[in-house]
Amino acid sequence: MTAQHPVTRVEKLRRTYDHGKVVAVNDISFEVPVGGSLGIVGESGSGKTTTAKLIVGLEEPDSGRIFFDGQEIGTGSSRKLRRQRARTVQLVFQDPYQSLDPRQTVGGAIDEVLRLHTELSTSAFAKRRAELLEQVGLGVREAAALPRELSGGQRQRVAIARALAANPRLLVLDEAVAALDVSIQAQILNLLSEIRRETGVALVFVSHDLEVVRWVADDVVVMFRGSIIESGPTAEVLQRPEHPYTRLLLSSVPRLGWDPAQVSQARREFLATQ
Numbered sequence: 001m002t003a004q005h006p007v008t009r010v011e012k013l014r015r016t017y018d019h020g021k022v023v024a025v026n027d028i029s030f031e032v033p034v035g036g037s038l039g040i041v042g043e044s045g046s047g048k049t050t051t052a053k054l055i056v057g058l059e060e061p062d063s064g065r066i067f068f069d070g071q072e073i074g075t076g077s078s079r080k081l082r083r084q085r086a087r088t089v090q091l092v093f094q095d096p097y098q099s100l101d102p103r104q105t106v107g108g109a110i111d112e113v114l115r116l117h118t119e120l121s122t123s124a125f126a127k128r129r130a131e132l133l134e135q136v137g138l139g140v141r142e143a144a145a146l147p148r149e150l151s152g153g154q155r156q157r158v159a160i161a162r163a164l165a166a167n168p169r170l171l172v173l174d175e176a177v178a179a180l181d182v183s184i185q186a187q188i189l190n191l192l193s194e195i196r197r198e199t200g201v202a203l204v205f206v207s208h209d210l211e212v213v214r215w216v217a218d219d220v221v222v223m224f225r226g227s228i229i230e231s232g233p234t235a236e237v238l239q240r241p242e243h244p245y246t247r248l249l250l251s252s253v254p255r256l257g258w259d260p261a262q263v264s265q266a267r268r269e270f271l272a273t274q
């Protein structure tokens with residue numbers, strides 16, 4: 001039996017800006033197994049969003065390689081392969097308000113993706129729309145609503161349903177719960193885990209918050225100034241962080257007895273050593 005290829009693998013990806021002066025992503029490598037989930041964590045500016053954009057093809061790397069199902073995709077790839085990637089990988093942003101058309105109903109927004117990426121018959125089309133809405137916990141009322149008539153959590157559910165409409169094998173979520181209340185965050189994180197279990201879709205979950213990543217990611221990579229400084233199974237990395245920066249990120253999560261002044265001091269001391 002041949003081993004299954006990971007759904008995506010990146011090898012020594014590098015992306016610079018400002019004629020090489022800003023190294024946003026510095027030779028990073030990782031893979032996401034089929035149906036797996038990878039968390040990418042780091043502080044603001046560590047290169048997480050650039051990494052997400054490189055995976056979905058919104059940015060081109062200066063160097064390095066990206067594979068989907070074992071097949072390399074790059075600037076020289078055919079249109080067919082690029083279209084295939086567009087279907088394989090879907091991106092969900094932090095603020096769905098920006099990505100949803102304010103004049104389009106929720107049902108209409110889902111239909112648009114179904115039309116673009118599937119070839120369903122009229123009856124199968126309506127059934128699939130209903131299935132997607134149900135999958136993200138939305139009903140008929142929400143299907144007829146405009147984005148402004150929904151809460152932030154509901155809008156994020158719409159964005160997830162829209163991404164799933166393309167039947168992707170990988171969902172890339174960039175700070176997808178950062179703008180939501182903590183209790184709504186928990187609902188969306190549970191929803192994502194459920195969807196992964198039910199559909200087998202793999203997740204890349206980008207967040208500045210290690211506690212959030214704990215709930216959704218089997219594995220985690222920790223980024224600092226464009227480089228991966230620590231990686232491994234999420235539970236292990238959180239329990240026994242090896243790199244001082246990972247320890248710093250963990251100590252930055254507010255909890256009982258937490259002292260922000262102490263965290264700031266530790267951060268200053270760490271940065272002074274870099």
Ligand SMILES: Nc1ncnc2c1ncn2[C@@H]1O[C@H](COP(=O)(O)OP(=O)(O)OP(=O)(O)O)[C@@H](O)[C@H]1O
Nearest residue numbers: 017018022024042043044045046047048049050051
């Ligand atoms: N289009 C761009 N032009 C110039 N510099 C950029 C561009 N995009 C990102 N950068 C720089 O690259 C670095 C990494 O940015 P990136 O947005 O990937 O980080 P991040 O970890 O996602 O941060 P945040 O959570 O604040 O979005 C930063 O120093 C940023 O200023």
